Amino acid sequence: MGNLLSYSGISTKIRAMQSKLTREEQIREILELSSVPQVAAYLKKTPEYSKLWASLDETTSHRGLLEKSLKTSIFHNFSKIYQFANPEQRKFLDLYSRRYEIRVLKEIMTNLFDHRDTDPVDVSPYREFFRRHSRLDIDRLVACTNMEEFINALKGNEFYGPLSRIQNRENALLFDYGMALDLYYFSLIWHVRKKLFSGNDLAEITKAYGEKFDMLNLQFIFRSKRYFNMAPADIYALLIPMNYKLKKEEISSLVEAASYEETQSIFRKTYYGRKYSHISAQNIEEFYNYMLRTTLEKEARKDPYSVAVLYSYLYHKEHEVNRLTIAIECVRYGIPAEEAIRYIRNN
Structure with a gap:
């Protein structure tokens, strides 16, 4: 009740x-x-x-x-x-809103790496949101002319830590900074969910994000094997450090596989490979979108009086x-x- x-x-x-x-x-x-x-x-x-x-x-x-x-x-x-x-529902919304902040940070960083100024007009869609829901000073960030200024402008904010650690690496790429923000956000969700939610809300958040993280890791492993021939150590460094239905030993087997074909064979024995036998490495990105969408729709229909209805709508709005x-x-x-x-x- x-x-x-x-x-x-x-x-x-x-x-x-x-x-x-x-x-x-x-x-x-x-x-x-x-x-x-x-x-x-x-x-x-x-x-x-x-x-x-x-x-x-x-x-x-x-x-x-x-x-x-x-x-x-x-x-x-x-x-x-x-x-x-x-107030309880706002806990989820505050957590979810980090993805919007990260989206804007990535846009500004892209311009900095391309040696282009960020036109204040370009962030006009976000300004009111940042005023109401964020502690980021969007106008100060837009005014930055290089990554050093940009990261210094984030001091005192939660995103400063992950970005400053990348800054200390030699020849850091835009991809590295973007991945640092994504991994921070995903880790935050996974680690605070039990503090913010309980009961059915906790179960639905765990399922929705757990499957999302598993599928994102599968996508990255398949891409790295198929297109980039990356070393296992480099793949591990970029994986989301959480697992849900994918077992740790399965992730290790996928990463350590000697070939793309071997990765496909190992995948078919995992939870997702068995449950969704029509998935292949070729269509896993397409399936990721389908699975996330249907999972959220199913959870929202099953329990329309839960956090699932919030997550489902926000996903569908962005998808639209x-x-x-x-x-x-x-x-x-x-x-x-x-x-x-x-x-x-x-x-």
Whole structure:
């Protein structure tokens, strides 16, 4: 009864928000359009974007503007949920919001490595979110001109530690800094989940993130074996240091396998290889998206009065923005609708 009372209000709110997300048949209609301004005009008429984009002039809209507007909708909807959430639900939302902070940090770091200034306009979709939900000084970070300034600007923040350790390495790459942030975030989730959650919420968070981490590790192992011929020690250094259904000895066997083909054979004997016999190393990235999406949908349906409903909606909102961004690119470059929809379904 406790969870029912705690989640009844926010579950109703999220169901209403979920019903406004763009459906596949709408994406198909978008792919039949002939220009980006037509896409803007179409989205302005949908329930999800009609109010948020009321002042948008679709006749002068371009791809970059629409992408920023789509990103803004992610942060706007997160804030709406946060305002509606109780203190217990906000614990999850505060934890989840780290991924948004990391996304912005990566964008700024990419510009620094490319020796490009970050235009303050480029972070406009995030500014209100950072004001409300973050202790990062976004304007100070945007003003940095090199990585040393950037990392020094993070002193006193939780992200300073993982990034400063990479800074001490010789010839550190952008990839190294990005991985450091991701590994920090994943480790944080796994280590604090038992402190923040209990009962059914803990079980659902463990399942959702546990399968996510397993599949991310599998993706990386397969990529490293198939494309990069990386040494085992280098692979271990980049794996998420948690396991759920993948046993530690299975991870070791996969990493130490002498060939890509041997990795495939070992995978088929794991929990995921047995349960999902149609998975192969060739389609594991596609399957990762499918599995995460269906797992969250299943958990949210099974218990709509739990943290799963929050995670499921936030995932689907980000997924919608990703699919619409791809659709806009396809319209821009005149990709045939059937070819475009196949690509969109895999993301």
